[in-house]
Amino acid sequence: xxxxxxSGGGVVQPGGSLRLSCVASGFTFSSSALYWVRQAPGxxxxxxxxxHFDGNKYYLDSVKxxxxxxxxxxxxxxxxxxxxxxxxxxxLYYCAKDAGAFAMDVWGQGTPVTVSS
Amino acid sequence: DIVMTQSPDSLAVSLGERAxxxxxxxxxxxxxxxxxxxxxxxxxxxxxxxxxxIYWASTRESGVxxxxxxxxxxxxxxxxxxxxxxxxxxxxxxxxHYTTPYTFGRGTKLEIK
Numbered sequence: 001x002x003x004x005x006x007s008g009g010g011v012v013q014p015g016g017s018l019r020l021s022c023v024a025s026g027f028t029f030s031s032s033a034l035y036w037v038r039q040a041p042g043x044x045x046x047x048x049x050x051x052h053f054d055g056n057k058y059y060l061d062s063v064k065x066x067x068x069x070x071x072x073x074x075x076x077x078x079x080x081x082x083x084x085x086x087x088x089x090x091x092l093y094y095c096a097k098d099a100g101a102f103a104m105d106v107w108g109q110g111t112p113v114t115v116s117s
Numbered sequence: 118d119i120v121m122t123q124s125p126d127s128l129a130v131s132l133g134e135r136a137x138x139x140x141x142x143x144x145x146x147x148x149x150x151x152x153x154x155x156x157x158x159x160x161x162x163x164x165x166x167x168x169x170x171i172y173w174a175s176t177r178e179s180g181v182x183x184x185x186x187x188x189x190x191x192x193x194x195x196x197x198x199x200x201x202x203x204x205x206x207x208x209x210x211x212x213x214h215y216t217t218p219y220t221f222g223r224g225t226k227l228e229i230k
Contacts, residue, residue, distance in 0.1 A: 035219075037167075044208075044210065044221060044222075044223050044224045045159070045161075045167060045210055045212075045221045045224075046221065047212075047217075047218050047219040047220060047221065050217060050219070058217040058218075059218075060218050061118075061218070094166055094167075096166075099169060099172060099178070101153075101155070101172050101173055101214065102155065102214035102215075102219065103157035103169055103172035103173075103212070103214045104157075104159075104167070104169060105169045105178060107166035107167055107168075108166065109166060110166060
């Protein structure tokens with residue numbers, strides 16, 4: 001069964017940091033591109049990052065320099081390091097798997113991040 | 118960045134009737150090299166993650182009922198639900214997967230009339 005399970009979310013003050021994790025199973029992790037997508041409370045979906053299997057990484061402009069994606073193929077785990085957090089980063093963060101056409105065919109349940117003083 | 122504009126914001130349709138959601142991109146998302154439009158549609162029900170319905174504008178994801186169809190090319194796209202079922206109540210998003218950032222539309226909330 002193809003599955004993604006996120007963890008690491010929490011409540012943090014502005015300027016703080018968190019590291020999100022996404023553990024994958026049921027597919028060949030090392031050859032899959034993976035994404036982070038977020039959804040602020042009551043709002044729509046916002047693409048955050050693409051972590052390609054070849055190591056290339058792409059980010060939303062508003063998170064460049066603050067968020068860093070990485071992957072550990074030996075652990076089938078995707079990461080998102082969130083630094084210098086802002087209140088507008090408050091959201092449910094999903095990881096998702098590439099369908100082979102840069103669309104997203106498998107999603108986790110998400111991990112919530114709340115940035116508040 | 119490519120801006121994705123969906124319409125309408127919300128839609129109420131009777132059971133068994135057709136539902137149509139539109140999506141427009143601010144620039145073409147048609148790749149000349151393979152003649153494919155990089156447009157995806159997702160369904161999101163309350164408390165659930167999104168579900169991929171359609172990619173490449175008209176390719177239905179495995180397991181998606183055939184009452185869901187996608188059409189369009191270039192900058193104008195449509196998601197059609199041919200005969201609305203109760204379980205289709207959800208928010209629907211379009212997304213361009215042509216170039217990063219892979220932007221989403223703001224969503225269309227579909228309800229039963």
